[in-house]
Amino acid sequence: MQSGDVVSAKAAFEALTEKVPNYSGPWTNLGIISAEQRDYVKAEAYFNEALRCQSNNTIAMNWLGYLRAVRKDYSSAEKWYLRAIAIDPRYAEAHLNIAMLYEANMRRPKDALEHYRIYQSHTNGESTLVAAWIRNLEESSNYVASNAELSK
Structure with a gap:
């Protein structure tokens, strides 16, 4: 293979x-x-x-999450990823997949940021792409937070 x-x-x-x-x-x-x-x-x-x-096959669960996401059944995809993470909190790929799901499909940037950070911590920060996604989310959330403060 x-x-x-x-x-x-x-x-x-x-x-x-x-x-x-x-x-x-x-x-x-x-x-x-x-x-x-x-x-x-x-x-x-x-x-x-x-x-x-x-x-407890977390790899199968992670892939079932992916298959649900492909079908745009995001709620079910989330459940599969979370199930895999519950069994193995250090399973980096499930954290990455749920982060992408949260960011791209479920409009949950804070949750995405959390899981991107966990992914990076479990992979020793090896992904420069994920590091860029984290920076982008942090900057956009800081922008939103600072504008919310200004409008008070």
Whole structure:
């Protein structure tokens, strides 16, 4: 899968699901492959199967959040991301995804800022792009706060 040979990877994961149907990993990887190929219906079925095998599979939850966001079901997407975060508060990708959801789709910049900051803290601030998003949100919130003070 990492080498880019999706066809072989998919065949290997399908074979694994037949040999060890109660292992969550192969189902999760099939879901990721299907989501990346934009076969969202199949991806959701695979992720649900992964959760049947392991109810605390945060990777499957994170991807289910993504699939809900693609469908513009933002409330459900938020629930999946928060569920993953509740199980693993250090799961950086779920923090990043919920931050983007809050900022771009739910108009919740303060919540987005919080999760962007958490993401950066869990990734040692490696993303210059996320750092720019944080700075942008901080500047816009400072602008809003200073204008609110002026209008009093």
